Amino acid sequence: MNLTVVGLGLIGGSLAKDLRSKCIAKHIIGTDKNIDHCKKAQELGIIDSYLPLEEAVKDADLVIVSVPVNATLKVLPQVLDAISDKTVVMDVGSTKSEICKAVENHSKRSNYVANHPIAGTENSGPTAAIDGLFDKKTTIICEEEKSDPKAVLLIKVIHEAIGMHVIHMGAEEHDRHIAYVSHLSHVISYVLGKTVLEIEKDETNIFELAGSGFASTARLAKSSPEMWTPIFLQNKKSLLKSVDEYLKNLQDFRELIANNDADSLFTEIGKINDIRRVLEGLELKRAKGH
Amino acid sequence: MNLTVVGLGLIGGSLAKDLRSKCIAKHIIGTDKNIDHCKKAQELGIIDSYLPLEEAVKDADLVIVSVPVNATLKVLPQVLDAISDKTVVMDVGSTKSEICKAVENHSKRSNYVANHPIAGTENSGPTAAIDGLFDKKTTIICEEEKSDPKAVLLIKVIHEAIGMHVIHMGAEEHDRHIAYVSHLSHVISYVLGKTVLEIEKDETNIFELAGSGFASTARLAKSSPEMWTPIFLQNKKSLLKSVDEYLKNLQDFRELIANNDADSLFTEIGKINDIRRVLEGLELKRAKGH
Numbered sequence: 246m247n248l249t250v251v252g253l254g255l256i257g258g259s260l261a262k263d264l265r266s267k268c269i270a271k272h273i274i275g276t277d278k279n280i281d282h283c284k285k286a287q288e289l290g291i292i293d294s295y296l297p298l299e300e301a302v303k304d305a306d307l308v309i310v311s312v313p314v315n316a317t318l319k320v321l322p323q324v325l326d327a328i329s330d331k332t333v334v335m336d337v338g339s340t341k342s343e344i345c346k347a348v349e350n351h352s353k354r355s356n357y358v359a360n361h362p363i364a365g366t367e368n369s370g371p372t373a374a375i376d377g378l379f380d381k382k383t384t385i386i387c388e389e390e391k392s393d394p395k396a397v398l399l400i401k402v403i404h405e406a407i408g409m410h411v412i413h414m415g416a417e418e419h420d421r422h423i424a425y426v427s428h429l430s431h432v433i434s435y436v437l438g439k440t441v442l443e444i445e446k447d448e449t450n451i452f453e454l455a456g457s458g459f460a461s462t463a464r465l466a467k468s469s470p471e472m473w474t475p476i477f478l479q480n481k482k483s484l485l486k487s488v489d490e491y492l493k494n495l496q497d498f499r500e501l502i503a504n505n506d507a508d509s510l511f512t513e514i515g516k517i518n519d520i521r522r523v524l525e526g527l528e529l530k531r532a533k534g535h
Numbered sequence: 536m537n538l539t540v541v542g543l544g545l546i547g548g549s550l551a552k553d554l555r556s557k558c559i560a561k562h563i564i565g566t567d568k569n570i571d572h573c574k575k576a577q578e579l580g581i582i583d584s585y586l587p588l589e590e591a592v593k594d595a596d597l598v599i600v601s602v603p604v605n606a607t608l609k610v611l612p613q614v615l616d617a618i619s620d621k622t623v624v625m626d627v628g629s630t631k632s633e634i635c636k637a638v639e640n641h642s643k644r645s646n647y648v649a650n651h652p653i654a655g656t657e658n659s660g661p662t663a664a665i666d667g668l669f670d671k672k673t674t675i676i677c678e679e680e681k682s683d684p685k686a687v688l689l690i691k692v693i694h695e696a697i698g699m700h701v702i703h704m705g706a707e708e709h710d711r712h713i714a715y716v717s718h719l720s721h722v723i724s725y726v727l728g729k730t731v732l733e734i735e736k737d738e739t740n741i742f743e744l745a746g747s748g749f750a751s752t753a754r755l756a757k758s759s760p761e762m763w764t765p766i767f768l769q770n771k772k773s774l775l776k777s778v779d780e781y782l783k784n785l786q787d788f789r790e791l792i793a794n795n796d797a798d799s800l801f802t803e804i805g806k807i808n809d810i811r812r813v814l815e816g817l818e819l820k821r822a823k824g825h
Binding site for chain 2 (some may be wrong): 257275327334348363364365366367382383385387408412414421422423425426427429430431433434435436437438439440441443444445448452453454455457458459460462463464466467469470471473474475477478481484485487488489490491492494495498499502503507510511512513514515516517518519520521523524526527528
């Protein structure tokens with residue numbers, strides 16, 4: 246299969262690596278508005294060659310659009326304009342409603358499969374691409390009824406081949422759920438980073454005291470503004486709902502501490518520990534291949 | 536050296552393991568109000584035997600008090616009452632002001648070294664004890680001027696022997712700093728756990744979509760209420776200050792999203808990315824052994 250990857254960052258690069266190692270992609274063309282990313286991806290063997298967008302996609306069997314979600318709104322219609330009828334196109338964006346809306350009336354809408362592999366790290370660019378990033382993770386295909394069934398089948402098969410569990414969902418349902426289990430985590434991690442960086446100005450060397458707990462909670466605060474600014478804005482409605490619930494819960498938790506309410510605090514934390522069941526159940530399920 | 540560990544949980548158990556493997560502790564006695572922890576710790580070879588508190592500490596060279604910080608307020612004076620003049624006592628609590636205050640007028644105050652090793656996991660009990668937990672981590676000795684200098688030297692030496700970097704600080708300064716880099720992280724992680732568990736009631740299978748980002752940010756929400764309820768309450772003043780700053784920052788961040796202010800959001804996240812410098816600088820420094 247001839248694969249073209251539009252956007253040679255962490256996700257596009259890692260998909261190219263895995264699809265090559267699984268013998269799914271034979272020849273890989275890359276394209277990126279940043280020419281340094283093209284050169285670096287070629288140097289790393291992630292892509293075989295690079296070309297301008299229209300040329301890169303016109304003879305592809307599969308095009309993966311892996312650019313920030315604001316850029317996807319512009320690039321995805323361009324890709325659909327430029328491809329042949331036989332080409333299948335997928336994206337990897339962390340939002341789905343606005344992206345699906347941007348191409349809903351496109352004449353090649355059925356060539357496109359709306360897709361979101363839930364995998365990543367806090368790093369970006371082609372050097373951040375890693376082997377096996379998607380193994381035992383989940384990908385979500387949205388609005389499958391608007392895509393050609395054979396295109397959906399292809400997208401399903403290649404994700405399963407790289408170790409993923411494929412689920413299906415409406416675009417709005419996707420955005421509502423992902424607001425809670427991904428976007429909210431990023432917001433609270435960014436705000437933790439900000440709060441501690443601010444106090445660092447007055448309290449020198451405060452980070453000397455940071456342990457693995459802080460590192461874990463603040464890890465997502467390293468994520469790039471190029472990727473996350475447009476995600477937050479495209480998923481504004483659901484994200485604000487989750488942030489407002491979070492703010493209310495944090496206020497309540499604060500009051501338990503302020504009131505020295507040890508019993509309620511103990512009970513509350515005990516209930517929250519249920520998150521262990523959820524996270525470990527999930528790990529177990531994934532380890533068993535679902 | 537004869538070591539007695541009061542409280543056979545993650546920290547006490549892991550210290551016993553490392554001090555034995557570094558040939559610092561030859562004979563280790565354990566004591567714990569939970570008899571099952573005593574039996575399990577002996578079965579795991581963490582301790583050689585177990586005894587009631589007074590008997591366990593009376594002939595020890597070193598006593599490590601590793602119980603939740605509310606229990607420390609009660610147990611630490613009991614230990615100081617029961618020991619001989621030659622015995623050195625240290626604790627491992629995540630708060631220092633109230634613990635130091637609880638023994639400030641004790642006749643054996645100078646035998647005690649106030650200490651906080653910044654290491655841990657979200658697990659608890661003797662089965663959670665692991666080898667090498669403290670390697671390349673920091674421990675903080677507080678109010679060293681109130682301890683016998685030879686006791687301080689001993690505590691410094693044994694922590695360095697297990698790979699730790701030792702720093703010194705006032706008890707109040709410790710609590711102020713730790714509120715930001717540890718206790719606040721726990722609060723925001725608990726509240727994330729709560730918010731997503733609540734939404735799970737309406738949105739079944741939402742955790743199917745949880746990725747490594749959520750797992751990282753919610754990891755601390757698995758931590759036990761026995762340990763964390765008293766920490767939050769003992770460090771209430773500093774913790775509430777940090778929570779209030781966090782709340783304000785989260786409100787501000789929310790408004791940037793609500794106002795579609797892409798430019799400010801981008802700039803803000805870019806500044807927060809500075810946390811990468813901090814966390815990676817810290818890792819590098821620790822890898823080099825400071």
